[in-house]
Amino acid sequence: xxGLRQRFERFLEQRNLATEALRALEAxxxxxxxxLAAGATTLLSLYLLFGYGASLLxxxxxxxxxxxxxxxxxxxxxxEDDTVWLTYWVVYSLFGLAEFFSDLLLSWFPFYYVGKxxxxxxxxxxxPWNGAxxxxxxxxxxxxxxxxxxxxxxxxxxxxxxxxMAAGVTQNVLRTLAHSRALVSPAAVVVxxxxxxxxxxxxxxx
Numbered sequence: 001x002x003g004l005r006q007r008f009e010r011f012l013e014q015r016n017l018a019t020e021a022l023r024a025l026e027a028x029x030x031x032x033x034x035x036l037a038a039g040a041t042t043l044l045s046l047y048l049l050f051g052y053g054a055s056l057l058x059x060x061x062x063x064x065x066x067x068x069x070x071x072x073x074x075x076x077x078x079x080e081d082d083t084v085w086l087t088y089w090v091v092y093s094l095f096g097l098a099e100f101f102s103d104l105l106l107s108w109f110p111f112y113y114v115g116k117x118x119x120x121x122x123x124x125x126x127x128p129w130n131g132a133x134x135x136x137x138x139x140x141x142x143x144x145x146x147x148x149x150x151x152x153x154x155x156x157x158x159x160x161x162x163x164x165m166a167a168g169v170t171q172n173v174l175r176t177l178a179h180s181r182a183l184v185s186p187a188a189v190v191v192x193x194x195x196x197x198x199x200x201x202x203x204x205x206x
Contacts, residue, residue: 044117054113062092062120069124088132090140091123 025036066088073081099106099116106112122131 058113058117058120061117062124066092066124084126084130084133087136088124091132091135092120094140095119095123 023033025031025033029036066085069081070085070089073085119131123135124130124132
């Protein structure tokens with residue numbers, strides 16, 4: 001319990017969007033930022049349990065701040081933060097894929113969105129306890145190194161088949177168009193005899 005509290009206090013001492021907002025509230029209200037953070041966490045948990053639009057709020061938490069931090073990482077000269085947020089997006093995409101197949105069942109559990117929000121926050125917290133970093137290096141990376149050659153081979157095979165299929169469809173369409181043009185004969189032009197010229201009425205002689 002003491003270790004969790006120490007990690008929480010170290011997180012509050014870091015400089016990011018959330019801690020800057022807590023410092024601003026602490027300066028205005030005079031309330032310690034630790035209590036403000038605890039109160040905000042409690043209110044967020046209660047809203048995710050009983051509030052309307054919990055799914056939208058949870059997705060915003062998992063997307064908006066990481067997207068903002070990713071833009072800042074791209075614009076900064078330091079490349080370590082790029083790796084941090086690339087790792088987060090890899091974990092986030094795999095989590096979204098797994099959630100797509102299990103959301104209809106898991107969303108009926110009362111603590112589902114609280115757990116999902118806690119998991120996403122765990123994946124984006126800075127420091128050595130970053131959940132995305134731990135999941136990537138302990139789960140995703142070993143699986144990738146073990147199976148990436150087979151996956152690359154499958155992807156090359158599928159891309160080759162897709163290109164062959166697209167080329168075959170294109171040839172069939174062009175062949176059909178050429179056959180349709182051959183069936184349409186040009187309109188016959190009927191050339192008739194020349195029309196008789198009208199008699200010229202001259203001036204009478206005096």
